[in-house]
Amino acid sequence: MTFDEVETFVCIAEVGGFTEASRRLHRSQPAVSRRIHELERSLGAALFEREGRRVALTDAGRALLPYAEAALAAVRDGERAVRDRAPQARSLRLAIVGTLADSHIVDALREFTAQSDDVSVDLRTATSREVSALVRNGEADLGLRYNTDADPKLESIPLGDEKLYVVVPANHRVTAGQLHDLSVLRDDKWLGFPAERGRGSSFRGLLEQQLTAAGLPNPSITTVDSLTAQKRLIEAGLGVALMPVNNIREELRIGSLRVIDVPSVDARVPVVAVRRVGGYRSQTANDFLALLAAHTPGLR
Incomplete structure (x- = not known):
């Protein structure tokens, strides 16, 4: 072998x-x-x-x-331990869920690279499941994903929650900035990520929970596994969605999307950093994790 x-x-x-x-x-x-x-x-x-x-x-x-x-x-741990002892050889291998790439996490990464110009960063985007796999087999020093991983081989470090907001196209028929509940949107087509088995706190699970709570037990949900595709479909008037506001900052700035405040909707997805229990922990990864914790006090 x-x-x-x-x-x-x-x-x-x-x-x-x-x-x-x-x-x-x-x-x-x-x-x-x-x-x-x-x-x-x-x-x-x-x-x-x-x-x-x-x-x-x-x-x-x-x-x-x-x-x-x-x-x-x-x-891979052995290789890292040796390389970290060489001068000017510091590096950080980071796996991150693509939808977190527009959050405070990237602000932390930007500050980290600015402070540590001798560190090379190898960044890979993946799904939450894939992020855990990359950490588990040693391809990534740290992983940033949604929801705690139940695998006992991984340590999940809470960073906070991403709050999800109702996102609609700029010209949506509902012009109010705030709604009492989601019932007004009962005729809209909702866009959602694929379902995750046993994950009620996934994006899809939270969407289904909120729609059911609003009296919409059989809503029309179109599965779209790309955040970018969801945003483009909403802009085209082909649906509405629950999204973290950080993922639509540019669209809000140019006015192609709007957020409707619905106080009765309190949908949040936990964000965690994962690392392998008992694995090699480089000082570079520890330094980034400390900076990340300072940048993400509960997220939002």
Whole structure:
């Protein structure tokens, strides 16, 4: 079992397919397939089964995954520990949910890089689940995501909550700046992110809760998995949504979107930093985390 084989196995498990794994790893698809074939041959067990264009872990694959992730993380920790002892070699590997890229977190990152011009920052955007995976297998020193991760291998550090607001196009038929509840919007098409199993505090779960509480038990919700796409659809008058106000600062500035205040709606999504329990903790990552805590006192 080689490092390359383990790395390839974990990547495929994370992204759900050989094609995407080959892109992530910058290797040809035949090379990726060959590594998995050799790994399966050495273990005497199939690790993946095909489901259309995607693949799923077999029982053997699920048994191997946590150990493979731990092995990768340990090797990468060792590499980091050595590199951090070299002069002028400080770096920060940060994984962040894309929708947090317009928040106070980026202000903290800007100040950090301004104060630490000898630090290189490797920034990757991903979903909350992917952020945790990147931290778990050692590809990221810190992850910034929504909701606490229940994985005991990860430590979740609360940073605050992102409050969600009702966002409508500038020319929406409701001109009031404040509404008593959401019932006035019962005929609107709502835009929401994909549902997350068991996550009532996800964006989709919170939207469904708020609409049900407003007496709209079967609302029309169109699933749109891109924040940018949601904003463009709202601007075009094709829906309304619940969003953090930080994600629409530019649209509010130019007047293409509006926020309607609904005091009865108190939808908040927890934001946390995640790091691996027992993993190597560089001084650079500790310094950024301290600055981040000062920048995000409860978020908003």
